[in-house]
Amino acid sequence: MTKLSKTSIAIFPICLALASCAPPKSGDSASAADSADNPDTAIQITEMGSFDRPWAIEFAPGTGVLFVTEKEGSMKFIDTASGRMGTVSGVPEVDYGGQGGFGDVAFLESEASAVLENRTIYLSWVEAGEGDTRGAVVGRGMLTCGEADACAIEGLEVVWRQAPKVTGRGHYSHRITFSPDESHMFIASGDRQKLDPAQDNRNTLGTIVRLDLDGSPAAGNPFASEGGVTAEIWSTGHRNILGLDWDMQGNLWDVEHGPAGGDELNLVMRGANYGWPRRSYGNHYNGDPIADHSADDGFMKPAVHWTPVIAPGDMLFYTGDMFADWQGDALIAGLSSQALVRVTIDGEAAQEAERIDFDERIRSVAQGPDGTIWVAEDGPEGRVLRLSR
Template structure:
């Protein structure tokens, strides 16, 4: 669902026209640019002022980045500077100890947190963060650890929650200079057998096409970090066997739909953010093709000029600067079942995407008036949202009363 010109705009479910700001992507430019005559564009999108939910503030954090729910309804929340919190649904926060040391700066620091599929019995979680290397280089790593929690029972005394047996299972290769585009998002396959990791191209462009490195790739591993024998490039010369797909830029959301299909969203360069249906061995073309252009104004050919590259199912021009992504599956908001929700940084919004098989389109956009870093579905069907930056709030979104 892309058109063959960089100035195209998506035609969506409703016929209302609003003004959007064609600004730099939110993780490349930390503030949304103001509207000018040169950067305004008109498109048909869903209304941004309709909010079919009530918003309640639960807690606040210092640069939160990711969250995940525990079986008992409590949450784990990461902060970029290197803290991990246990948070209950009333907003009480407890810091978790023995977390790894992170290399904080730019887009780097503490990243994602997800539960092992067998968490209920193993207590294992998976974490990603940025570590320093030699000669002013750095890169993302993924590890698993055992999480020891205080009992969720009033009046029961226990030791403070902490991590143990932290074991690194994957490292971004090669480590590079700079502090951008780590991606380091993670998701398990629905059957729990495979761990998928998004690895950004570190703002270095060409590594997305270099098969001897894992930058600009989606990775598939077993939960222990070993490589499955049926990965698509296993046995090929001069190719890392962990690679599942390539030609990506800055992957900040991955999720499986109800049919078991893996989707990812990623930031384009100057505009051209993408929603991709991720297929094994597919090459998504960056930096050879993109629906956006370089920040210096240099043009990048569109996907339709190179049909050998997989094209996005949705591309956003102007940028939405996407962040976390989920597929909604509960009955609390019945009209939303099967939709994907994407946080918007520069767009300061939550974007709902609807699907018809492998076809996708933006269905609605909800203005949040601040940068949105993460979206999750809670155990009772509410949407939970993390705002970006210092003082970023944890919000619970429920149907209007």
């Protein structure tokens, strides 16, 4: 385990308005032994600013601009070349509370450009319903950044709603990813702590849905002929998916919270059922057992499962050159584990390889255009940190 100490973190002051910044200084944050034995692989960490409960971080393709959603309903960005921070207007009204609020942000790689003008932006958030109900939604709008410290979203409209809206404030999931060819959008839809709906295809709770980019059900979905929300479903039997990404071979994976034990990394397959709540490698929080997977249970098995849990917050597959020995590996942001968990992938098999240990809960992870790795801490003063070599 590599330990990243708070005392070795260099601070990159965030600039407001028209103030200028000096280049950041990086501190060596690997252990002394790691640095002495492997000076070329020592991890450096740089603090890039702090945010109010950051939930998602994502670079606009073709730029060094990192966008950050804050759970209570605001959105900011960092121009990572200068350190300048700005705000984004036109964001949605969110239903904040519990695990809910502002969620994910996603862009289309095909729109990569050095200019942030008229670029499609996708967002997820929690929307209130009638009778103390709520649910996740995904919206699409156009992003324009006409000033150094201000961007605006115009024409934001909801293109997908989790169905049905239910009571409670947990397990929204609402991570967004696009297929490598950008023909489809995949959205993680958590079970909302209601359990049994994850095995009922008449709703989208506890599923991953596959949509066209306008939010309509995609042709070729496994239950397309049944119509309604069932036609949106790609896979079922999920609990609370907090990471969703594609490996270098074009396969979709998810990472999700188990109950008391049994966090899972899954290879996501068309029409597959992952067993929740009938099968899990964990138990209910009150101690009641859940049957473990068995070879003949008819459900897809996780590639890796964790007890004690890592409490995943996000996931990506690393494709850069800066951490060349990690290329193709899954990097999982760990909440209770306070770590960046590295998992190696071999076809359909996976194995934990390493944990990069932090002093705080890690909510989200992103890859910079230069191969740096960025993480956001969880909580009211969550820092965004840059990892480099």
